[in-house]
Amino acid sequence: MISRHDVAAVRASSRASSLLQGVRRLAAAAVLALGFAGVAQAAIDAYTFKDxxxxxxxxxxxxxxxxxxxxxxxxxxxxxxxxxxxxxxxxxxxxxxxxxxxxxxxxxxxxxxxxRYKPELNAHTWLLWFGPAGLLLVGAVLIGVIVVRRRRSDREDADMLSDEERQRLAHLLDKNRE
Incomplete structure (x- = not known):
């Protein structure tokens, strides 16, 4: 049998659910109103032209x-x-x-x-026009220098093995081939 407390709990839960649903609707309406507020204030110029x-x-x-x-x-x-x-x-x-x-x-x-979106090329704007290409070129040269130095470093490290280390390395490589 259902007690009075159970009925009261169901009613309270129902009221809370309705209240939560109402708050959600109000929040959605507020978001929509704020979203359309910017559109409503957008400037519209109405000019008449001869042609x-x-x-x-x-x-x-x-x-x-x-x-x-x-x-x-x-x-x-x-x-x-x-x-x-x-x-x-x-x-x-x-x-x-x-x-x-x-x-x-x-x-x-x-x-x-x-x-101007496209400024004229003159003494004041040459950096604006050629600066990005110059930075790209400097970056490419820098990467090239780093790659060349690393390759040289790797070769020099390989040449630094002693005779004993080379023999041991050759022995290990021959052992792995078998």
């Missing part, structure tokens, strides 16, 4: 220039306030009829070569 060529120039320029705050995002993808200002500035300059090079030069004068 598709101007829209393509705008897209090309915003993809070519780096956000000064984000550092590894172009200004087209960045939600930083400075990126929004730069997009507005590009739109304004396109509206004034300035060329892509004039716009890029303006941005470089204002923010430095860093603002």
């Amino acid at each position: 598709d060529a101007e829209r393509a120039r705008y897209t090309e320029l915003t993809r070519e220039l780096r956000c000064p705050k984000c550092q590894n995002q172009d200004i087209a993808d960045s939600n930083a306030p400075i990126a929004a200002d730069l997009r507005k500035e590009i739109y304004r300059m396109l509206g004034e009829g300035q060329s892509n090079q004039q716009i890029i030069d303006f941005m470089v004068d204002r923010y430095g070569e860093f603002v």
Whole structure:
């Protein structure tokens, strides 16, 4: 027969299970809400262009220039306030009829070569362009030197056997062949 204590325990267990399930649902809802909060705040620029060529120039320029705050995002993808200002500035300059090079030069004068994803090759950027290849070359030469030294060391170690050790080694090798 089922006692009152058993019924009370089942009811308490059921309430705890319901409470735990409610907490899980609340946590899942909070995670979803936080996940969508970033999407809801994403900046959307609504610019009107006189033709598709101007829209393509705008897209090309915003993809070519780096956000000064984000550092590894172009200004087209960045939600930083400075990126929004730069997009507005590009739109304004396109509206004034300035060329892509004039716009890029303006941005470089204002923010430095860093603002470009592909900086020009000049005296200030040669290390940026050739540094990785130079480091790779130095690493390959270093590995080559280490390999050559180890091979020489191994040969010298093999030549350091005395006559007695060589005879013993020959005897052991002959013994293993039998």
